[in-house]
Amino acid sequence: MPYILIQVTREGVTPAQKNQLISGATDLVVNVLDKDPATTFVVIDEVDTDNWGVAGRSVTDLRNNA
Amino acid sequence: MPYILIQVTREGVTPAQKNQLISGATDLVVNVLDKDPATTFVVIDEVDTDNWGVAGRSVTDLRNNA
Amino acid sequence: MPYILIQVTREGVTPAQKNQLISGATDLVVNVLDKDPATTFVVIDEVDTDNWGVAGRSVTDLRNNA
Amino acid sequence: MPYILIQVTREGVTPAQKNQLISGATDLVVNVLDKDPATTFVVIDEVDTDNWGVAGRSVTDLRNNA
Amino acid sequence: MPYILIQVTREGVTPAQKNQLISGATDLVVNVLDKDPATTFVVIDEVDTDNWGVAGRSVTDLRNNA
C-alpha cells in the first residue's frame, strides 16, 4: 500500500502528463516491489514558482535570469 | 505536540466538516496519547481529483467511469 | 481515499495506542466525509525528541528543563 | 541535498518574504551542516486558515475570536 | 526540480530495489515532464507495519490475519 508524493513546480502540467505520472509511479512500485495497484496512492503537488527555492533563490527568480 | 496532516480530494469539503476534522483529530491524540491540545496542529490538504491517483488512474477518471 | 499522517514524538507509543490512532483517524474521515475505509491510509511517524523543536528548543531540552 | 518544507497559513506572505524564507533556510543548512546550496530545496506551502487547526479550532475561528 | 517521496511499509526492501525505485522515479519525471535529473530528489520512507493503517487496522494486524 504505497503512497507516492510527486512535488513539482506549477508550470503547465497537463492532465495527460498527470495521468502518465500516476500510471508510471504506480507501475514502478508494482514492478519493483510487487505492490497491489488497488492500494497504491499517487498525489501530485504543484507548487508555485514563487514558493520553490533552489540554490537560495526562488524558481521565479531563476527563470527570469536564466 | 502532534502534527496531523489530513489529505483528501478537493470535492466540496465544507467549513463545518473541516471544523469536525480539526476537533476530531485533536481529540484523538488528546484521548489516546494524552497530548496537549494547545500544541496540536491539524492541517487539511485538499488535492484536485486530477492530481490524485489510485490503482494507476486519476480520481477524475475513476469518477467519470464509476 | 484519504491519507492521514500523524506525527508525534517517539516517547513510548504502544502498539495498542497505534491501533487506536489508526481506527480513530479512519472513523473520523468515514464519519465526517463519508469516505471508504478500504482506501483510507493512516501513517504514524514517530520522531526522536532531539529532532522535534517547539519554541526554538528541542523537546529533549524542554523535557529536561520542565 | 536537504529538502526543507515551510508550511504557514495563507495570510498575505509577500514575494519578498518568500525570498527571505528561501535564502534564510538555505543559509541555515549551509552554515550548520555544510550542505551544498545548489542541491538545497525549499518549498513554501501556504495553507488556508480554514484548513489549519490548533487547539482543536481552525485558525479562521481563532482569528475571529481573538 | 522535482521532489518525489515514496512511502512504503518496512518489509525487507533491498538496496537493489531502492536503486530501481530511485532511477525509475527519476526517469519518470525526466520523460514525462522533461525535468533535469541533476535536480530531481527521490526519498524512500520505510514505515513499520505497526505504524501503517489501512481499512482501520494496522498492516501488522492485516498480515497476521491474511
Add this chain to the structure above:
Amino acid sequence: MPYILIQVTREGVTPAQKNQLISGATDLVVNVLDKDPATTFVVIDEVDTDNWGVAGRSVTDLRNNA
C-alpha cells in the same frame, strides 16, 4: 503557527547541530513573518543514504564514487 520540516541525509548530525537547526528555523519565521515561536514546530527527518536519490542514483552510491 508554522510547521517546518528539514529533511537531510543521516550522516552524523549532532545534537548541537540539531539545536542550531531548530533555533535557526524558528528565528527565521519569527523574523520574516512575525510568527509566535511558542507555536512554531521544527521537525528534522534524517534519511538513510540508501533511501535518498539524486540524479537517479542513491547518495550511498554517489558517496562511494565521488
